Amino acid sequence: MKRDSRLSGVLHVLLHMAQQPGPFTSETLAKAMDTNPVVIRRIMAGLREIGYVRSEKGHGGGWTIACDLSKVTLRDVYAALGNPPLLAMGNRTEAPGCLVEQAVNAALDQAFDDAEALLLARLGEVTLAMLGEDLRKRLGSRKHQGMKAHRA
C-alpha cells in the first residue's frame, strides 16, 4: 500500500494559509506543495463541508480559512478527511468462523485498537494554532542558522 500523506498535506496547506491573509487559489497552493491543483481541491473538500475553510469561484476567488485555529485539532482535520485508515496492518478476515483466527484477531485487535486510540488522542491534543506557534518559532530561529530559503 502506498502511504497516505493527505493529513500531512492538508496541514501543510492550512499552515501556509495561516501565515498571510487569503484567498489562495488551488494553483498557488499546488505550486507551494509541488503537486496538482486538483489534489488540493480534493483534500480541501472535506474541510470545506465542515466549514473549516471556504472557497470562492471566479476572479479574486480561492481558499480562505474560516475557523478558529485554536479550536481545531489535528484530529478534527483528520476526521474532515473522512477518517482514513490509520494502521497499515489488519486482520486477514474480520468476522471469521475459524476459532484460531478469532484468537489471533482478538490479540491483534487489542494492540491495534490501543495504538489507534493513542494516535487519535495525540492528534487531538494539538491545535492548528499550536502548529502555527511552533512554525513561528522555527521562522524566528531560521536567521540564526543560515537563512535556508523557504522552499514553498
Place this chain on the structure above:
Amino acid sequence: MKRDSRLSGVLHVLLHMAQQPGPFTSETLAKAMDTNPVVIRRIMAGLREIGYVRSEKGHGGGWTIACDLSKVTLRDVYAALGNPPLLAMGNRTEAPGCLVEQAVNAALDQAFDDAEALLLARLGEVTLAMLGEDLRKRLGSRKHQGMKAHRA
C-alpha cells in the same frame, strides 16, 4: 495501499501448527487458510531464517515449529516478517527544506512515533503460548455455543 495481513496470516499458521504435531505441508496450511501455498512459504521464510520454524523437502516434509512458544512474542514474529510499516499514514516529505512542512512533520511524527511504540510494546507482551492458551479456552467453550464448525 492494500492492508497488510501477513502478521495475522502467519500467526494463524503458527497457531494451527501448535495444535498438533507436524510437519505440515504448505498446501495443507494454504487450504486451511484459504490461500496459496506460495503465500505460505513466503510469509514463513523469515521465520525459518530466524529459526522459529523448520522446513523439510520431499516425502514427509513440510513445516515444523522449532521454538519455545512461551519465548516468542507477536513482536518477534512481526520482526521476522521484516518489520513492515505499521502506520498507513506518513509525511509527504521526510526531510523537507520548507519550515512549514518541518513544523507539520514534527507534530505528526510525535503522534506517529508514540502510536508505533505502543503498538510494538503491546505485541511484545503477548507470546505465542498465550495465544494458544486463549485458543484452548475458545475451543473449550465452543461446545456450549452451537458447535460452529472449525472452518479451517
Place this chain on the structure above:
DNA sequence: TTTCATGTAACTTTATATGTTACATGAAAA
C-alpha cells in the same frame, strides 16, 4: 527413477493514493 515438497523468480491481480485531463459551473472583470 518417480513422487513429493520446498525455494524462488516472474507475472498477474487487486487495492489505494496520487497525478492528470477535460469540462461544467459560476463569479468578477473587460
Place this chain on the structure above:
DNA sequence: TTTTCATGTAACATATAAAGTTACATGAAA
C-alpha cells in the same frame, strides 16, 4: 455581453505494495 478566472468533479492514468498464480529448479524419501 463576453471574456477570464477559479472552483467542482468525473474520468482516466500512474505508482506502489500486498496477495494470488504459474513455472520450474532443488533436494529428499519411497
